[in-house]
Each structure stands twice: as C-alpha cells, then as structure tokens.
Amino acid sequence: MPPTEDFAALLRESDLRVTRPRVAVLSAVHAHPHASTDAVIDAVRVTLPEVSHQAVYDSLHTLTAAGLVRRIQPSGSPARYESRTGDNHHHLICRSCGSIADVDCAVGTAPCLTASDDLGYDIDEAEVIYWGTCPGCH
Amino acid sequence: MPPTEDFAALLRESDLRVTRPRVAVLSAVHAHPHASTDAVIDAVRVTLPEVSHQAVYDSLHTLTAAGLVRRIQPSGSPARYESRTGDNHHHLICRSCGSIADVDCAVGTAPCLTASDDLGYDIDEAEVIYWGTCPGCH
DNA sequence: GGCTAATCTTGACTCGTTCAAGAAAGGGCG
DNA sequence: CGCCCTTTCTTGAACGAGTCAAGATTAGCC
Numbered sequence A, B: 001m002p003p004t005e006d007f008a009a010l011l012r013e014s015d016l017r018v019t020r021p022r023v024a025v026l027s028a029v030h031a032h033p034h035a036s037t038d039a040v041i042d043a044v045r046v047t048l049p050e051v052s053h054q055a056v057y058d059s060l061h062t063l064t065a066a067g068l069v070r071r072i073q074p075s076g077s078p079a080r081y082e083s084r085t086g087d088n089h090h091h092l093i094c095r096s097c098g099s100i101a102d103v104d105c106a107v108g109t110a111p112c113l114t115a116s117d118d119l120g121y122d123i124d125e126a127e128v129i130y131w132g133t134c135p136g137c138h
Numbered sequence C: 001g002g003c004t005a006a007t008c009t010t011g012a013c014t015c016g017t018t019c020a021a022g023a024a025a026g027g028g029c030g
Numbered sequence D: 001c002g003c004c005c006t007t008t009c010t011t012g013a014a015c016g017a018g019t020c021a022a023g024a025t026t027a028g029c030c
Helices: A005-012 A018-030 A036-049 A053-066 B004-013 B020-031 B037-047 B053-066
Strands: A071-073 A080-082 A089-094 A100-102 A122-133 B071-073 B080-083 B090-096 B098-104 B122-133
Touching: A005 A018, A018 A036, A036 A053, A036 A080, A053 A071, B004 B020, B004 B098, B020 B037, B020 B053, B037 B053, B037 B080, B053 B071
Parallel strands: A089 A122, B090 B122
Antiparallel strands: A071 A080, A089 A100, A122 B122, B071 B080, B090 B098
16 A cells, blocks of 8 residues: 555645545545445544544545545445546445455446447446355355 | 236236235336336325335335336435336436436346456346436536 | 635534334135 | 235334534645
C-alpha cells in the first residue's frame, strides 16, 4: 500500500483539499478492498479516533465522484468500496457469505460497454455481478 | 396482460396459495414493468384499497422466491420488480431520471454466466446493468 | 498570520424495509 | 358444505443505512 504522501498527492491531482479524514479514508479503502462503509469507518478510527461517520460518508462521496474510489452496491447489502478503478473488472459475490472477489472482464477491454441495442441511451458504464456460492460455502 | 385466472393458475403451479393480495401484486407487476415497491403498492390499492404494505412486501418476496417475478435493485434506489423472468435479459438505467429499459443479452443465451476465471465460485446468475443517460435526458 | 470557502462535528431525521403479535382467510378433509 | 390447521394478512413498532442542517473548524491562498 502506498504511503500517506502518495494519497495526499492523489487528492491534489484531483483538485481536492487534502484533509486528514480524506487521506485516512483513501488509505482504508486501499488497505481493505470491498470494505463496507462501516468497515471503512472502523479502519479510519484506528488512526483517527475522532472522525465522525458523516466525514467518512462525505469523503467516500467525494472520492467516488473524483474517481479515486469505486462504489459497489450489491442488492440487499450496504455499499462497499474498492480502490481498483478504471480497469474494467467485475465482481463475483457469494450469496451465502457475501464475500466479494474481483474478476477481470471476460469480454476484453471495453466491449462490455456495448449492449445489443442501446435504445438511444448514452452508456458510460457496464456493471457486471456474478452471483453464486464461493468455494468455502459449499 | 393475462386475466386474473391466469395469475391464479401461475400461483397454483408454484404451489402457492391463491390470495387476493398475491393475485393483485402479480397483476400489478405485469402491468407496470420495473415498478418500485411503492408503485406496486399504489397499483394494488386501486383494486384492493385495504391491503397493507406488509402484505405487498410479503407477496413480492414469495413471488420472487418462486421465480414468478424478478427483483432488480439498482444502486441507490429502492427495489423494483418485473415479470420477465428466465430469459436472460439485462437492464439499461438512466443516471439522471432513473428510468429502466430492457436489453437482450449481448452475448447470447447463457455464456453470460461464464466469467474469465470463476475462482472456484459456483455461479448461478450474471447480473448486468448498463449505466448511462436516456434519450429524454440529454 | 489572516481571510474565506470548503470541510467536519453533532445530532436529529428520513426512507425503505423488517419484525412481531394477533386476526383473518385458504384449502384439505370429513 | 362446514371445520380445522396452517399460512397469510393487519397493525404498529422498530431498524439500519444514509441524508440533512446548523454551527465550529480547517485547508489553502494572499
């Protein structure tokens, strides 16, 4: 995981103010891929015990909007975040234990974005979730 | 849209008791594809003004479990339901107005279920959501 | 160092959904 | 056709994730 200064640099590159909560959140997401908001809050409080949940929510929104972090929102479970962005990978989610794994796109680099017929929509992202049972759960 | 008796028959085929709320919910989902739970409640109350929201939630769960209805849960919006099941189609969702459209699977009949590497997971469903802007929103 | 806008703290609040207890109704049986 | 048992429905409270809002704090520019 990159050191703190690198996270600060990432923030600056996106024209975001460098604040302690943001650095801590960014670092937490890098350290815990697919962590839920709650898990991020816990992780952040290890180094920054006084952060409010609101600051974490705000930071996650800002970072998501800036593209530094990606939000995953599987049906029926709270939002989760990951640091791999822009590399067109998808997710494998276990119905029984909720574990999430990364899979590279089966189709290739970006053809994923092509629907059979776009109906006039201007598509900017294809989200693919494979639902199943993980090796540990059967 | 099929008449009431057909919905009753569908329920019986799935070994479900035929109750007024269930028939009304099934009919509402057929009549309003991609309707949110709230919209389903409203639609059901047109013919059955006294149903409780809970009965609708229960019915939707039961029907979903029986496979008579499919639940769609896009990030950041309440659950929606549709009656097309088992035909491997996907969804196009507008980021700005939330409208949902159906698209047939681009890949074909079922190869959708094949990830590039399943990591030992036993995959039973591939959920694909194309995010973008609909023709009416730009 | 001081100023101003952005960000954070605190705490209340909303929304979609679930839980729980008791009343009502479906449907197999006599 | 009517009884009984179980499932389903009503009512109303509760929950969790996330948002809103007012005021205190802080980053970054001069």
